[in-house]
Amino acid sequence: MEAASQRSQLSGERAQRIVDAMRASVAARGVAGSTFDHVARDAGVSRGLLHYYFGSKERLLAEVVRRDTDLRMAALDEQLARASSAADFIALLRGTLEDLVAQDTEFLALSFEVFTLSRRNPEIAAEFGELVRRTRAQVAQVLRAKEAEGVLVLRAEPEAIAEVLFGLGDGLALRMLGDPGHDHRATVAAGVLAVGALIG
Amino acid sequence: MEAASQRSQLSGERAQRIVDAMRASVAARGVAGSTFDHVARDAGVSRGLLHYYFGSKERLLAEVVRRDTDLRMAALDEQLARASSAADFIALLRGTLEDLVAQDTEFLALSFEVFTLSRRNPEIAAEFGELVRRTRAQVAQVLRAKEAEGVLVLRAEPEAIAEVLFGLGDGLALRMLGDPGHDHRATVAAGVLAVGALIG
Secondary structure (H helix, E strand, O other): OHHHHHHHOOOOHHHHHHHHHHHHHHHHHHHHHOOHHHHHHHHOOOHHHHHHHHOOHHHHHHHHHHHHHHHHHHHHHHHHHOOOOHHHHHHHHHHHHHHHHHHOHHHHHHHHHHHHHHOOOHHHHHHHHHHHHHHHHHHHHHHHHHHHOOOOOEOOOHHHHHHHHHHHHHHHHHHHHHOOOOOOHHHHHHHHHHHHOOEO | OHHHHHHHOOOOHHHHHHHHHHHHHHHHHHHHHOOHHHHHHHHOOOHHHHHHHHOOHHHHHHHHHHHHHHHHHHHHHHHHHOOOOHHHHHHHHHHHHHHHHHHOHHHHHHHHHHHHHHOOOHHHHHHHHHHHHHHHHHHHHHHHHHHHOOOOOEOOOHHHHHHHHHHHHHHHHHHHHHOOOOOOHHHHHHHHHHHHOOEO
């Protein structure tokens, strides 16, 4: 509850500047190297303000990932809503994975970092769990709507399909980024085949 | 090359003690909190020796993950070799995922941490890439052998199927651990259905 009320004060340009500064700092220095001093200087705010809003670097990192996830989910929602067939829907998902690997590696690395932190920090664990639940619910809702429109036939529960889509996407991205020299076209095709068993 | 030759000197009980001490330290203090001083004291070796063998904490972490992966792969190989049908094979994979989530959360967290480090450290990136390639090749080999025995029909390239299996396993484990209050039985069942499209 405290986190939610602090967050509500954080709308606006200044909050966004802090989040952007943290994102840039983590990209350049890693999480371990990104201190409140760095972020405060880069964002042009006082260290005290940063501390007041976020309490800890871990909380600020979770906030960066939360905002990025919300933006990505909104974009995904909008794309998927346009799908006019199961093949179309799955092709959009494949494109999302390919974009993630080509352009947004930092986002993926940050998400895994929040997971790692969540293993030792109950507050971050609560934030991470909330992200997992929210993304699942949101994609499940799109799946249900598409089924109601007659665009998709779902062969498992919408929430379960959503988890498989995210799980496969994150896990494949991890391996594709880990071995960039490998030709992953056959892997992506196999992923499409697997997802096709759930979305007809 | 240097890493490989240093590694060859590292067989034996002392190396294992160092790796075990690092694993225990990371579980208790996280990577950021695990210094060479801690690990040297816990392993009963000098800080200089640790430095000589591993050079950096990140290298030692990569070594922990490499050894754990080798052990897990050997166990998985042995299990999968016994499968007498596609359903059996997929059930064994499902069991591996369930064990990972129930018992080996630290291993998963460490693997993601090595991925995170690999984004900013070329040496760790090389180690991580090697892990990705080795695990893919090893499972692809089991898949090929099982196809040759007439136990499985593969509906995509063995390497591609191996990537999907690891990707889905890691990604689902991440989400299952991130939201432990959720009932994941339907998710696991959907994962089994998806994998069934690749392994008949």
